Amino acid sequence: MNYILELIDLHVEVEGKEIIKGINLQIPYGEIHAIMGPNGSGKSTLSYTLLGHPKYKVTKGDIKFEGESILNLTTDERARRGMFLSLQYPTQIPGVTTMNFLRNVIKSFYGDVPIRELREKVNSAFDKLQMNKDFLARYVNDGFSGGEKKRHEIVQMRLIQPKFAILDEIDSGLDIDALRIIAENIQEMKSPQRSMILITHYQRLLNYIEVDKVHIFMNGNIQFSGGKELALELEQKGYEQILSTVK
Amino acid sequence: MQTIIQKDRFLNYIENTNHPFKNLQIQALERFNKISLPPSYHESWRKINLNLIPFNSLKLVDAELQTNITSQYTITDPSIIEKFLMLNIDSSKAESYHFEVDYFTLLNVALLQNIHLIQVPSNTKEQIKITHKAISGDGFFPFVVIITKEGSEVEILQQIEGIEEQALWNSTVYILAEKNSRVKFVSVRNHTDYEFHFHKIRVIQHKDSYVHTAIFHTGGITGKGFLQARLLEENIEFRGIGFFFGEKGHFHNMEMDVQHRNNYETSSLLYKTIVKDRAHSVFIGKLETPHKIKGVNSHQLNHNLILSKKAKAESMPWLIVRSEDVSCEHGATAGDLDEEAIFYLQTRGLTEKEAKRLLMMGFIYDLIQETHLSEEEKDAYIENLSNKL
Numbered sequence: 001m002n003y004i005l006e007l008i009d010l011h012v013e014v015e016g017k018e019i020i021k022g023i024n025l026q027i028p029y030g031e032i033h034a035i036m037g038p039n040g041s042g043k044s045t046l047s048y049t050l051l052g053h054p055k056y057k058v059t060k061g062d063i064k065f066e067g068e069s070i071l072n073l074t075t076d077e078r079a080r081r082g083m084f085l086s087l088q089y090p091t092q093i094p095g096v097t098t099m100n101f102l103r104n105v106i107k108s109f110y111g112d113v114p115i116r117e118l119r120e121k122v123n124s125a126f127d128k129l130q131m132n133k134d135f136l137a138r139y140v141n142d143g144f145s146g147g148e149k150k151r152h153e154i155v156q157m158r159l160i161q162p163k164f165a166i167l168d169e170i171d172s173g174l175d176i177d178a179l180r181i182i183a184e185n186i187q188e189m190k191s192p193q194r195s196m197i198l199i200t201h202y203q204r205l206l207n208y209i210e211v212d213k214v215h216i217f218m219n220g221n222i223q224f225s226g227g228k229e230l231a232l233e234l235e236q237k238g239y240e241q242i243l244s245t246v247k
Numbered sequence: 248m249q250t251i252i253q254k255d256r257f258l259n260y261i262e263n264t265n266h267p268f269k270n271l272q273i274q275a276l277e278r279f280n281k282i283s284l285p286p287s288y289h290e291s292w293r294k295i296n297l298n299l300i301p302f303n304s305l306k307l308v309d310a311e312l313q314t315n316i317t318s319q320y321t322i323t324d325p326s327i328i329e330k331f332l333m334l335n336i337d338s339s340k341a342e343s344y345h346f347e348v349d350y351f352t353l354l355n356v357a358l359l360q361n362i363h364l365i366q367v368p369s370n371t372k373e374q375i376k377i378t379h380k381a382i383s384g385d386g387f388f389p390f391v392v393i394i395t396k397e398g399s400e401v402e403i404l405q406q407i408e409g410i411e412e413q414a415l416w417n418s419t420v421y422i423l424a425e426k427n428s429r430v431k432f433v434s435v436r437n438h439t440d441y442e443f444h445f446h447k448i449r450v451i452q453h454k455d456s457y458v459h460t461a462i463f464h465t466g467g468i469t470g471k472g473f474l475q476a477r478l479l480e481e482n483i484e485f486r487g488i489g490f491f492f493g494e495k496g497h498f499h500n501m502e503m504d505v506q507h508r509n510n511y512e513t514s515s516l517l518y519k520t521i522v523k524d525r526a527h528s529v530f531i532g533k534l535e536t537p538h539k540i541k542g543v544n545s546h547q548l549n550h551n552l553i554l555s556k557k558a559k560a561e562s563m564p565w566l567i568v569r570s571e572d573v574s575c576e577h578g579a580t581a582g583d584l585d586e587e588a589i590f591y592l593q594t595r596g597l598t599e600k601e602a603k604r605l606l607m608m609g610f611i612y613d614l615i616q617e618t619h620l621s622e623e624e625k626d627a628y629i630e631n632l633s634n635k636l
Contacts, residue, residue, distance in 0.1 A: 051590075051594050054586075054590070074598075076594075079593065079596040087594075090591070091590075093588050093606065094609060095608070095609025095611070096605055096608070096609035096612070101595075101605075104592075104595075108601070109596050139609075160596070
């Protein structure tokens with residue numbers, strides 16, 4: 001089978017401390033996998049590592065994207081290969097307006113786009129996320145509510161159209177309507193050519209998104225994997241009970 | 248220490264010019280020869296090494312400075328012009344408003360190539376563009392006076408373009424804002440790696456006036472800029488902003504100095520720098536309120552981006568507050584670019600260089616937006632600066 005992403009015995013350190021302890025994971029093209037796990041288990045470390053954050057050092061193992069190791073690629077090279085990361089806490093960028101930011105983002109993937117076409121693309125993505133276009137004149141994520149930041153992340157995903165997306169707690173801090181809108185957009189972007197990892201604490205996101213696998217992540221590794229029903233079971237029983245049953 | 252530039256070197260030159268104010272120039276030269284370079288113990292000059300200026304190898308005269316001014320209100324009345332030249336050479340004049348007459352002020356008058364005076368009539372709107380472009384030679388001494396009469400609204404853009412040779416710039420701009428006038432002034436100075444520069448902007452404000460000044464400065468081997476505002480009467484608002492970008496071995500010392508003289512005045516200063524390589528920036532922010540005034544609100548901020556280990560940015564706030572019913576604040580920050588923001592931008596496909604450039608442009612965006620520059624002028628400035636970053 002062809003995998004878009006393969007993690008092979010991946011070990012990761014942050015400031016000398018091992019956080020990820022030998023993950024093996026394969027994600028085929030077109031699939032959406034959910035990763036669930038308690039706080040501090042290493043889920044966000046995995047997402048930063050996949051995009052090559054300089055603080056996260058791979059000490060052993062490999063990350064293959066479309067069959068090739070990406071360990072020697074910079075973050076932007078990984079992004080331009082087709083990897084996208086929606087951060088749990090999207091960064092504020094004072095002084096850079098959202099429109100200027102999006103213009104630069106689109107340029108880095110598609111080169112110079114005529115201003116009219118650019119506006120149409122951006123407006124369309126904003127409409128899809130039901131996001132007020134007044135945000136285009138505001139600085140990136142500066143003063144945005146938690147929900148607005150998450151909508152803005154998915155706006156960017158729509159504009160970039162990545163092959164592979166890691167969405168780190170995209171559902172946190174959202175009200176019911178925002179959760180539905182964001183989840184519908186994610187579901188709509190599912191395609192045979194695009195795969196995703198959803199990192200989440202809650203089953204509710206999966207009510208809207210058809211996931212192919214759920215992985216339980218604890219102590220820096222995947223402890224157990226199953227189908228969509230695992231998320232529901234997890235919410236009812238909790239991590240400890242599920243894992244003790246497995247053992 | 249006796250001044251390095253001797254009288255005889257310039258006296259013949261000045262006497263042989265056809266300049267209408269050569270008597271005043273000679274007076275300035277007389278005074279100039281009696282004083283020395285500002286001493287290093289003087290707080291304003293402590294951080295700058297004036298011995299680096301190669302006075303002996305600079306000719307300073309016979310330079311060609313091209314100055315263009317677009318205004319229908321330029322005037323040539325010698326008596327008004329004389330008054331402003333006198334302010335710069337005789338501190339005993341009541342109208343001097345206590346601006347210091349120092350080495351560089353006198354040198355500026357003694358060797359000035361041209362003086363331009365613009366007087367905008369009452370209740371008039373005017374947009375003025377002033378460009379100073381160094382064509383040849385190594386000494387440039389422009390002098391500009393802008394008087395805004397009661398109720399007028401004026402937007403001024405001054406541009407200074409340096410020369411790719413060792414040279415000294417020494418300029419003065421006076422802005423005299425009369426009652427209920429509004430002035431927005433921008434100075435864009437692009438100096439080369441070979442230039443020494445000393446620029447003064449002097450603002451005098453009367454009742455109910457508003458003045459906004461912005462200084463955008465790049466380059467220069469060594470230099471000092473002064474922005475001096477004297478808020479004389481009630482209900483005045485003054486805003487001074489500035490930016491310095493330095494690289495290689497550029498050194499710039501910016502002194503912003505606001506003196507409140509009356510009740511219910513507001514002033515604010517914001518100065519930002521980006522320094523890399525071995526560049527060095529010094530910011531001095533002076534705010535002064537005298538005894539027995541009330542309702543004054545005054546604050547200053549200085550933010551510095553330091554992009555390399557050998558670059559340096561210093562912030563020196565001087566607040567002299569002698570009244571009780573006033574509010575004065577100051578703040579300063581220094582640091583590198585936010586690594587998490589760089590990572591975020593890289594996850595969106597921007598290279599590290601592009602990400603840093605975007606963040607740097609973001610750092611000064613609010614300053615540029617505050618000015619009256621047209622969108623085209625703002626874009627041109629950003630493009631020019633972006634190429635240097």
